[in-house]
Amino acid sequence: MPTLEPLPPCPGPKLEAFTDDTTKHDLKILDEVGVGSHSTVMKVELDGRLYAIKFFHHMGTLIPWHNPGGYFCKERSYNEDWEPLEPTDGLPQSAIDSLLLDSTSFYNECRVFGRLRELGREDLAIKVYGYVRLDMKDDKVRQPFVDYYNNILKPAIGAAASGEENAEELEKYYIRTMTHNWNGNEPAFGIVKEWIPGPEKVLSEKALSQRRVKQLPQLLRNLHDLHKSGIIVQDLKTEQYIDGHLADFSHAWTIPHTYGPEGGLRPRWMFESMAAWDLKCFQRIIDKEKQLIQFFKLAVRMPNVAAWRDKEVLGRLRSRDQTYGPFLPFLAYDLWDTKLRTHDPPFDPGLLDWRAAQKKSSKESAGRVTKRKAETATGRGKKRKAKRSKKTEGEDAGGQ
Secondary structure, three states: OOOOOOEOOOOOOOEOEOOOOHHHOOEEEEEEEEEOOOEEEEEEEEOOEEEEEEEEOHHHHOOOOOOOOOOOEOOOOOOOOOOEOOHHHOOOHHHHHHHHHHOOHHHHHHHHHHHHHHHOOHHHOOOEEEEEEEOOOOHHHHHHHHHHHHHHHHHHHHHHHOOHHHHHHHHHHHHHHHHOOOOOOOOEEEEEEEOOOOOOOOOOHHHHHHHHHHHHHHHHHHHHHHHHOOEEOOOOOHHHEEOOEEOOOOOOEEOOOOOOOOOOOOOOOHHHHHHHHHHHHHHHHHHHHHHHHHHHOOOOOOOOOOOOOOHHHHOOOOOOOOOOOOOEEOOOOOOOOOOEEOOOOOOOHHHOOHHHHHHOOOOOOOOOOOOOOHHHHHHHHHHHHHHHHHHHHHHHHHHO
16 A cells, blocks of 8 residues: 555645555554544444544545635525535636635644644644554454444344344444445545543532633644634534643644645634634633532632633723724624624734744744744844843953
8 A cells, every 4th residue: 555645735834644454453443432414433343452543524535525704605695505616706727726725623623733842832732643544445454343343232222123024224324323424425525533532420510610621721822823824613612622631623723824825815813813702712611610609609719811802801900901892793604793803813824934833843833833922022122132242242342
């Protein structure tokens, strides 16, 4: 089998293959731990070590299966059918082809984890080891899934799987659902991730809440660092975190992107607006935790942390200069009505120098976005440096 190339095959970050051939490894499917509209997460044992493999719907690597709020489709009301984009809709075919490589679920995650590896910031998310490509027409490749079906699923299904007429079809059906590979002629793609069991189920509601709120400040810092690294999450919810590790980037976009500032197809502030929406979603996570504490009357102290300055947060802060308009809107794939943002996020992912980022893989801020008002900060730094230089010269003169 030829060596698999890093994916996706487009400019920007890429994820390397975990292995060229899974049949050369001892792979055991242990459990199905998560199912979504475009992926299934399986707990596996590979060469005696536990992993999680996220298998993506094959259409998620071939066509934009999930409708992201008009990015791929013509504008329609919420309850109407969506029609795929065509070159006549104002986008050249080359741009539509590019969207398949930087905006579909499997490639989205490949690009995020590739970028974090480039910058040496793999600490910002769950650990990833590479991708796998499975030829499900190969009986050896299918065998671990067949074993899982026969040993685990089939006994659970019971009578429905006992009839000889349905047995073969049911086996094929469940194997397809495990890998989200509805078309058996297409390869299945997955990303191999660290297995994190999550918090113990025996913990009390208070203990779980204490654990979550303690993580909030660090998780917010991590989100800022993702934005500085040219990444927007878009679909940020509590469920995307596993014991403090951000694990789901199916909707995430990474610079460079077809709709990024360099492309000229969308406004330059598009990624900045999406970063603002990430922060607003994180503020909802904070607010939800506060509500749970109040509902269960838990003796848990919330940290003083705010991701987005909404009305409730502004009421607790000292007065500051603010913009009175006109305001730019939030942009999000699942936002069906216009919401205006009254201030900017601290970091604009669209400003990342991604070419410089690819040249370095250390933990230094290679090409990463700096915080706003960088010029003022630089000016102060020059003054301090000048003072230190004069002081050093004086000391040297005195010593001589």
